[in-house]
Amino acid sequence: MAKANKQFRFRLWIDVNNEKFFGPGRAELLQLIDQTGSISKAAKSMGMSYKKAWAMVTEMNEYGKSAYVIAKPGGEKGGGAEVTPVGKAVIKAYLKIVGRINTVVEKEKAFLDLI
Amino acid sequence: MAKANKQFRFRLWIDVNNEKFFGPGRAELLQLIDQTGSISKAAKSMGMSYKKAWAMVTEMNEYGKSAYVIAKPGGEKGGGAEVTPVGKAVIKAYLKIVGRINTVVEKEKAFLDLI
DNA sequence: CATCGTTATGTATTACTATACATAACGCAA
DNA sequence: TTGCGTTATGTATAGTAATACATAACGATG
Structure with a gap:
């Protein structure tokens, strides 16, 4: 057996x-919306249904400090x-914190030998 | 509206x-087994079905480095x-890492104002 | 004014997870 | 040898989350 x-x-x-x-799902979605300029393309790109992606965007816009995404039909x-500047700021800060946690976790790899 | x-x-x-x-569920379960000396008491105490708790224990024992829990009927x-010494060591180390992550996260509270 | 790809929205179905329930085995102790 | 609380295990049910599907609206552009 391999290790x-x-x-x-x-x-x-x-x-x-x-x-x-x-959380991580919304962070990824926001990034993809930013890259593709489309909720539907972003959703497809991460294997998520459009409906769910749309619901996420709606909820973020409703409960966030201000809208994270401006969407227009037609x-x-x-x-x-x-993605609005506020949305972009949230992504950036979220990724920064995740990076810091990652640094901490990387240092604890020795623990894995215990498992 | 309140803040x-x-x-x-x-x-x-x-x-x-x-x-x-x-993960967190198994960590809590192990701690409760350690405290109560019983899988069923631990499960009930955390609102988990015995069956699930038992399945978790079985999987930990099967795929862990060595058994985390020794259970005996009758x-x-x-x-x-x-909980075996190995199991206890895993709990302890897991909680230590979680604590360190918590410290990092606490320092980032300013981010929450952005949300 | 027809076309296009997207946003917007509702309903039905699927997939998954966990619980609920039921039952047997176990081994000590009275 | 009966009772007890636990471990051990299978099956059925319920609850939830996500997808799948279907349809309408939208607005620039040719």
Whole structure:
């Protein structure tokens, strides 16, 4: 038998009023919307249904400090979506914290031999 | 409206061969088994079905470096379960890492104002 | 004014997870 | 040898989350 592959996995969320509000899924979705300019393309790209992606965007816009995504139907390319500066700031800060946690976790790899 | 309550939540798991192996649920279960000396009491105490708790114990014993829990049916009090030294070491180390992540996250609270 | 790809929204179905329930085995002690 | 509380195990049910599917609206552009 080959040596077992052991690794850490962690997830960070932000709760608002004790309800999940923002986490890895939404962070990835926001990044993909930013890259593709479209909720539907972003959703497909990460293997998520459009409906779920749309619901996430709606909830972020509703409960966030201000809208994270501006989406418009119709027009030149049928419409599209754009991540607002607030949305971009949230992504950036979230990724920064995740990076710091990752640094901590990397230092603890010796623990894996215990498992 | 009252000021929204925002807080971080994170979870840490250890994957073995890319499958979830150990995480917060199992850590809590192990601690409760250690405290109560019984899988069933531990399960009830954390609102988990005995069947699930038992399955977790079995999987930990099967895929861990060595058994984390020794369980015995029958006997004085009907039987019981004990966390092995290896199991205790895993709990302790896991909690230590979680504590370190918590320290990092605490320092980032300013981020929450952005949400 | 027809076309296009997207946003927007509702309903039905599937997939998964966990619980609920039921039952047997176990081994000490009275 | 009966009773006890636990471990051990299978099957059925329920609860939830996600997808799948279907349809309408939208607005620039040719």
